[in-house]
Amino acid sequence: MASTEQPIPLHLIAGPLGAGKTTAILHYLEQQAGQEHIAVVVNDFGSVGVDQSILGAAAPERPPTIKAIPGGCLCCTTPIYLEQALQQLAQEPAIDRIFIEPSGVVLLARLKQDVQRITAVLPVRLHSTVTLIPPGRIKETHYQALPFFRQLIDEADYLVANRCDQVTPEQQTVFREWTARLTPPKKAVWLTEFGRLPPHWFRDAAAPTNPSASAAMPDTHGQPHEHSAHDQQMVRGHWEAAADDVWDLAPLLAKLATAVDRQEQDGLLRCKGVIHTADGWRLLQWTEEGYACDPFPPQPVSRLEWICASPAAAAEWSTRLKPIRHAI
Secondary structure, X not given: OOOOOOOEXXXXXXXXXXXXXXXXXXXXXXXXXXXXOEEEEEOOOOOOOHHHHHHHOOOOOOOOEEEEOOOOOOOOOOHHHHHHHHHHHHHOOOOOEEEEEOOOOOOHHHHHHHHHHHHOOOOEEEEEEEEEEOHHHOOHHHHHHOHHHHXXXXXXXXXXXXXXXXXXXXXXXXXXXXXXXXXOOOOEEEEOOOOOOOHHHHHOOOOOOOHHHHHHOOOOOOOOOOOOHHHHHOEEEEEEEEOOOOEEOHHHHHHHHHHHHOHHHHOEEEEEEEEEEOOEEEEEEEEOOEEEEEEOOOOOEEEEEEEEOOHHHHHHHXXXXXXXXXXX
């Protein structure tokens, strides 16, 4: 077990769907280049673990230890699995740092309280909470109008506007101005691309514990609590195929490109997957701002996951989000 004299630092990397949480963790892993043994607790928004595949392919010289908790939100339906994951990691030798990547619909205050309650009896301590914001939401109107979005920002120690190559200098200025007025102020506000975060953020002191927090909180393991009405309507879907099957992504990419232009009408919120194509394995990631399709190491299966704003949208995209098998 890790030494109780030097608790393992733990960091929460939060943000709404498509903010770049996984990318930010990957960037940290690349920076370390095997200097640290990193563990990641990843809370996939779907049930088949695409984020687990993405992180598992990182840092081949010293791959991270992955604890996947798919198919539910850490702050309500799966906190017991978070407790089990952290207990297991605390007992493993040579874990230098733990990241938790919650789903994009997490209630961050609740998750932070759960983490502090769980780690109170473990050689693990919460250090920093980082919230990433996607380009379409780096405006004060989202903060004022959306309670869910506001709590992600309020609970962050470090606030990041990610993928700033997709916003104008004027938008960046507005973001800096309104975040400078936040109370209490953040340790830092950062504008970046590709999830590039300053490494010294992860060397800060442990967050102060609140001994009364756990006593004041009822035990709600397995008891869902209220997310916003919008979050409750979201529907997930997924597709899988054998690794030997080869797929043509061109028709699928064309549909996703159209969805960027008509996102509100189409109801697609997020899509990601790893798929075997005639040009090799590809990592596909889609958000309302755009999509990318990049080379990726071979995987045991092809898999695609998506999340939609309503059951009707999910029914439509369950038909549209199926690659066409490549004729060999």
